[in-house]
Amino acid sequence: xxxxxxxxxxxxxxxxxxxxxxxxxxxxxxxxxxxxxxxxxxxxxxxxxxxxxxxxxxxxxxxxxxxxxxxxxxxxxxxxxxxxxxxxxxxxxxxxxxxxxxxxxxxxxxxxxxxxxxxxxxxxxxxxxxxxxxxxxxxxxxxxxxxxxxxxxxxxxxxxxxxxxxxxxxxxxxxxxxxxxxxxxxxxxxxxxxxxxxxxxxxxxxxxxxxxxxxxxxxxxxxxxxxxxxxxxxxxxxxxxxxxxxxxxxxxxxxxxxxxxxxxxxxxxxxxxxxxxxxxxxxxxxxxxxxxxxxxxxxxxxxxxxxxxxxxxxxxxxxxxxxxxxxxxxxxxxxxxxxxxxxxxxxxxxxxxxxxxxxxxxxxxxxxxxxxxxxxxxxxxxxxxxxxxxxxxxxxxxxxxxxxxxxxxxxxxxxxxxxxxxxxxxxxxxxxxxx
Amino acid sequence: xxxxxxxxxxxxxxxxxxxxxxxxxxxxxxxxxxxxxxxxxxxxxxxxxxxxxxxxxxxxxxxxxxxxxxxxxxxxxxxxxxxxxxxxxxxxxxxxxxx
Ligand SMILES: Cc1cc2nc3c(=O)[nH]c(=O)nc-3n(C[C@H](O)[C@H](O)[C@H](O)COP(=O)(O)OP(=O)(O)OC[C@H]3O[C@@H](n4cnc5c(N)ncnc54)[C@H](O)[C@@H]3O)c2cc1C
Ligand code: SF4
Numbered sequence: 001x002x003x004x005x006x007x008x009x010x011x012x013x014x015x016x017x018x019x020x021x022x023x024x025x026x027x028x029x030x031x032x033x034x035x036x037x038x039x040x041x042x043x044x045x046x047x048x049x050x051x052x053x054x055x056x057x058x059x060x061x062x063x064x065x066x067x068x069x070x071x072x073x074x075x076x077x078x079x080x081x082x083x084x085x086x087x088x089x090x091x092x093x094x095x096x097x098x099x100x101x102x103x104x105x106x107x108x109x110x111x112x113x114x115x116x117x118x119x120x121x122x123x124x125x126x127x128x129x130x131x132x133x134x135x136x137x138x139x140x141x142x143x144x145x146x147x148x149x150x151x152x153x154x155x156x157x158x159x160x161x162x163x164x165x166x167x168x169x170x171x172x173x174x175x176x177x178x179x180x181x182x183x184x185x186x187x188x189x190x191x192x193x194x195x196x197x198x199x200x201x202x203x204x205x206x207x208x209x210x211x212x213x214x215x216x217x218x219x220x221x222x223x224x225x226x227x228x229x230x231x232x233x234x235x236x237x238x239x240x241x242x243x244x245x246x247x248x249x250x251x252x253x254x255x256x257x258x259x260x261x262x263x264x265x266x267x268x269x270x271x272x273x274x275x276x277x278x279x280x281x282x283x284x285x286x287x288x289x290x291x292x293x294x295x296x297x298x299x300x301x302x303x304x305x306x307x308x309x310x311x312x313x314x315x316x317x318x319x320x321x322x323x324x325x326x327x328x329x330x331x332x333x334x335x336x337x338x339x340x341x342x343x344x345x346x347x348x349x350x351x352x353x354x355x356x357x358x359x360x361x362x363x364x365x366x367x368x369x370x371x372x373x374x375x376x377x378x379x380x381x382x383x384x385x386x387x388x389x390x391x392x393x394x395x396x397x398x399x400x401x402x403x404x405x406x407x408x409x410x411x412x413x414x415x416x417x418x419x420x421x422x423x424x425x426x427x428x429x430x431x432x433x434x435x
Numbered sequence: 436x437x438x439x440x441x442x443x444x445x446x447x448x449x450x451x452x453x454x455x456x457x458x459x460x461x462x463x464x465x466x467x468x469x470x471x472x473x474x475x476x477x478x479x480x481x482x483x484x485x486x487x488x489x490x491x492x493x494x495x496x497x498x499x500x501x502x503x504x505x506x507x508x509x510x511x512x513x514x515x516x517x518x519x520x521x522x523x524x525x526x527x528x529x530x531x532x533x534x
Binding site: 036037038041042043044045046048106107108109111127128129130147148149165166168178179180181184186188190191235237244247248249251252253254255259276277278279280281282283 | 444445448449451452455473474477480481483484485503504505506507509510511513514521522523524525526528529530531532533534
């Protein structure tokens, strides 16, 4: 039984919880962090690309000992149909810099490392502990938590909900709604192991250089979805995710999509001969700005995926999680420094600070994107990829057809599939949502 | 036919994973029902661990041993009361080695 009363309890030891706990503990607050997994990371799934800038703001010298896989020098975007991909690719030696900007990581290892830093900063971290309930005062203020361990409630001035996308505690306490099926994606992923030289050969990499592929198209069977393939040191992470609402409607099986992606002629040779060591599944918040729930209240704040802070267009989540966790920690430190109570009015500071950061600004920029993609998924993920493939093939295949006729055929195919007006309106709507 | 092949494939996939099953304490339960709703029925296809299956009376049953705790079934069927969903006790359930 824990008698001590803490300045803050952090629920969850993922990216956002670790950032919050580290920030507060290193400024001398008494912090208790509770994690239901056997070790931090044992429940967490990510692609995973980690963005250095946001971690640097928390742990500037992280490169000295963090378990980093490869720094990224190349990114490929692929639009796929069943037999082809049309791609754009960017590679630059500029990314071979002293302090690289993006790395691949393996979450279970990374989270353990981050958790060690949190402990070194002075926080108490308890794993194998599921928080079952928020404890509230007569006036409704959150004053602590109950766990599935023996003993009574544990009290704190403020509870940081860093519990991830499912947000069970927040939902059950009525602080937020359950995520809607159309604003979360279900992703499945596999870890494929290969010797490092083989990975370097197949992707044209040297040393710790890394390459990632983001892919969309008929692989998601007209559902709104994306697939990915990321190179780690001695493994390749690959997976695919689509909106839960689309899965429910189409009744497609995620593992079938994953196997189709792996067997696609453009992917198969990249993973040939690999040994699969894990299969995982996780939700991703994809509702964007409009799906952000209430972020603070009397005695509590929500950070990271628990606050649905995820930029699906750019596939960024961990950096929004780390940044929101850090900012929540800083707001709490500031309020404590002023000797003010952790009530709604004061904790609004967290939202004010978050609104000024890239987190909310980026999500705001794409606020209309989720709805557009959701209502138009058949065109964006089926029709256009097929048309792009036909157009590219028409362009490349030399078969004696005059070029002018080829161009006409391509244009006609687009109009037949989507109508002139449909094409124009898709372009306009996409441009508006992107703006 | 394809169902059997698919099932085999999922089981092979799950076989790679580490779990600590909490015996006799399943963390997901399906409420008894006559006919499953469209969402509950969909789970027999879309649960990534294939934890949901139809019995011969056309009702949906669950065995949550291979569950990866993703929450998909909760998002679709908790609000209607068709399933009861909780996290396993601390330390139990799926243990990702890599994530
Ligand atoms: C397949 C996939 C690929 C992704 N790829 C990328 C990528 O390449 N780059 C990127 O930036 N982002 C990516 N993301 C998103 C990123 O993983 C998340 O945004 C990030 O992990 C969110 O961090 P978090 O701390 O908010 O939540 P999580 O990392 O989910 O952590 C929540 C923690 O809380 C614990 N917890 C929950 N409830 C309780 C409870 N009641 N009691 C105790 N503990 C509890 C959990 O066990 C977990 O450790 C990806 C996500 C997925 C699923
Ligand atoms: S939580 Fe995910 S893996 Fe577990 S039973 Fe539900 S849908 Fe299946």
